[in-house]
Amino acid sequence: MRREDFLREPVKHIKINGKLTVDELIQQFKNSGSFGAGRLSTACDIYEHMLRDEKCTVFLALAGAVVPAGMRSLIADLIRENLIDVIVSTGANMVHDAIEALGGHHYKGHWIVDDYLLYKYHIYRIYDVFVPEEDFTRLDYKLAEMYTEIAAEKRGKSLSSNEFAWELGKRLSDKNSILRAAYEEKVPIFLPALRDSEFGFIHWLHASREGCKDPLLVDAFKDVPQITNICKCSPRNGMIVIGGGVPRNTVQSAALASKRGMDYAIVITMDRPETGGLSGSTLTETISWGKVKGKADKVMVIGDAVITFPLIVASVLERLGKEFKRTPYLKRKNLLPVEEA
Numbered sequence: 001m002r003r004e005d006f007l008r009e010p011v012k013h014i015k016i017n018g019k020l021t022v023d024e025l026i027q028q029f030k031n032s033g034s035f036g037a038g039r040l041s042t043a044c045d046i047y048e049h050m051l052r053d054e055k056c057t058v059f060l061a062l063a064g065a066v067v068p069a070g071m072r073s074l075i076a077d078l079i080r081e082n083l084i085d086v087i088v089s090t091g092a093n094m095v096h097d098a099i100e101a102l103g104g105h106h107y108k109g110h111w112i113v114d115d116y117l118l119y120k121y122h123i124y125r126i127y128d129v130f131v132p133e134e135d136f137t138r139l140d141y142k143l144a145e146m147y148t149e150i151a152a153e154k155r156g157k158s159l160s161s162n163e164f165a166w167e168l169g170k171r172l173s174d175k176n177s178i179l180r181a182a183y184e185e186k187v188p189i190f191l192p193a194l195r196d197s198e199f200g201f202i203h204w205l206h207a208s209r210e211g212c213k214d215p216l217l218v219d220a221f222k223d224v225p226q227i228t229n230i231c232k233c234s235p236r237n238g239m240i241v242i243g244g245g246v247p248r249n250t251v252q253s254a255a256l257a258s259k260r261g262m263d264y265a266i267v268i269t270m271d272r273p274e275t276g277g278l279s280g281s282t283l284t285e286t287i288s289w290g291k292v293k294g295k296a297d298k299v300m301v302i303g304d305a306v307i308t309f310p311l312i313v314a315s316v317l318e319r320l321g322k323e324f325k326r327t328p329y330l331k332r333k334n335l336l337p338v339e340e341a
Contacts, residue, residue, distance in 0.1 A: 009033070022311060023318040040308055042299040043266045044315040047240065049297055050264045051083060051320065055235035055329050059251045062089040063243030063279065067096040067178070068106045068129045069306045074313065076181040083313075084240075085328045086230060087182060087189040088247040091197025094165065094179055094189070095139070096131075101174040102142050104135030140202050146171050147206035151216040160222035161191040166339055188230065188337055190223050193246040223250075224257070226337050231258035233335045238264030242305040244271060244279025252291035261290055265298040266312075268305040 012031035020028070026044050029037035050056050060075070067075075078084040096106065109130035118125055122133035150159075150167045159167065169183025182189040194200065207215035231237050231254045239255075239262050241248045248267070255262050271280030283300055286292040301308050330336045 021318060022314040023316075026311070026315040036301065036303055039299050039301045040303070040311065043268075043301050043308070044312050044319075046238075046264050046266055046297045046299060047312055048316045048319055050238040051316065051324075051326055053236060053238075053264075056238050056264065057085045057230060057234035057236070057328065057330055058083070059086045059088060059237065059239040060084045061239060061241040061243075061247035061251050062087065062093050063241075063245040063247050064090075064305065065092070065096070065126045065129070066242055066305055066309075067093040068126050068131065070106075071306060071309065072097055072100060072178060073176045074310060076176050076178050078313065079178065079181040079185050079187050082185070082326045082328055082331075085187065085330065086227070087178070087187060088227070088250045089178075089189065089191055090245070090247060091191050091194045091199045094168075094191060095198040097178045098143065098168065098172065099131070099135050099139050101172040101177040101180065102135075102138055104131070104138060106131055136198065139198065140205055143168070143199070143202045144206040144209070147203060147216045148209070148212070151206075151214055154217070156214055156217065158217035158219040158222065160226055160337075161194050161218060161220060162188045162223065162226060162337060163339075164194070164216075164218050165189040165191055186331075186336060186339070188226070190227055190250060192220065192223060192250045194218060194220065224254075227251075227254040228257045230330065230336065231255050231260045233333070234260070234329060236263040238262060239266070240309075241265075241267040241269070242309060244269055244277070244281075249278050252286055252289070256289055256291045259290070261293040261296070262286075262298075263293055263296050265292050265296055267300045268303065268308050269300065270302060270304065 011034060014028045014032050026041050030041035032038060050058050107130040109125060109128050111128045113125065115125060124131045124133060146168060165179055166183045169179035172180045174180055203216060206212065227250065237255060237260055239251050265283055267283060269279055271277060273280045273282050283292055283298045287294050292298060
């Protein structure tokens with residue numbers, strides 16, 4: 001490269017002249033092209049490209065406490081509008097989705113608080129979000145009953161985590177529930193760390209009940225061919241990762257196993273790469289594995305996903321307009337997993 005190649009595009013300084021729409025603000029960020037503002041504007045461009053690409057399957061990987069922090073309805077709406085095709089989530093996020101679907105709530109709290117006082121009042125803290133203990137208790141017993149009902153219907157047949165999630169969604173009536181939306185729209189929702197959440201301990205409650213001879217069976221290995229086949233059948237694949245961890249690893253490993261590699265990738269994280277942990281690992285590092293293509297449209301946004309992801313969605317929806325309708329490629333081709341009788 002020549003010297004002049006590095007000096008092609010001057011920074012255009014951000015101007016706020018009166019009222020701006022979300023996308024107008026993002027365009028100002030794009031003019032600057034610098035730091036987090038530049039990365040955020042790039043993420044908006046990439047998500048727009050994913051949605052306009054008629055042969056792209058869009059994966060959303062969810063880690064961290066984004067559901068209790070307020071993104072539940074946003075994700076459910078994206079499912080219903082066909083703007084997300086596959087979800088891979090921690091079990092914990094879907095536990096908190098189920099808490100609200102069963103009438104519970106998350107409350108605005110504060111990170112500076114006497115945690116022993118919260119303990120005395122039976123209130124759980126997730127940074128600055130509070131959850132009353134009784135909401136978890138209600139969840140435990142309601143879901144234990146659902147487990148028993150599902151086990152009786154399946155008669156010893158083991159379920160993938162996606163099949164398990166759909167069975168829960170079938171039994172929830174809240175339209176704002178992610179689980180319910182995924183069931184109704186037949187959007188796969190994989191929970192690779194299912195046991196490492198309240199779902200696992202509810203299973204213990206269900207299985208230890210007197211007279212329980214045939215407990216619910218969930219086979220984590222059944223997820224692998226299902227999610228790998230989704231990647232394999234998709235001409236192109238894109239991922240939006242919130243956080244990282246097991247959900248990110250699951251999506252990327254499916255891209256590797258299918259020998260597809262991601263064509264589009266957005267990672268929103270606040271973690272660092274130096275520890276070798278997947279939540280902070282760079283997208284360039286994933287190229288060495290073949291999980292993301294070398295020429296993929298990709299960006300890492302370093303920031304709080306509860307701020308950045310809604311901005312990305314709002315900006316892209318503004319660009320697409322109200323008339324934009326999307327039918328995912330795998331739905332058009334009838335290639336997604338189906339609900340088994």
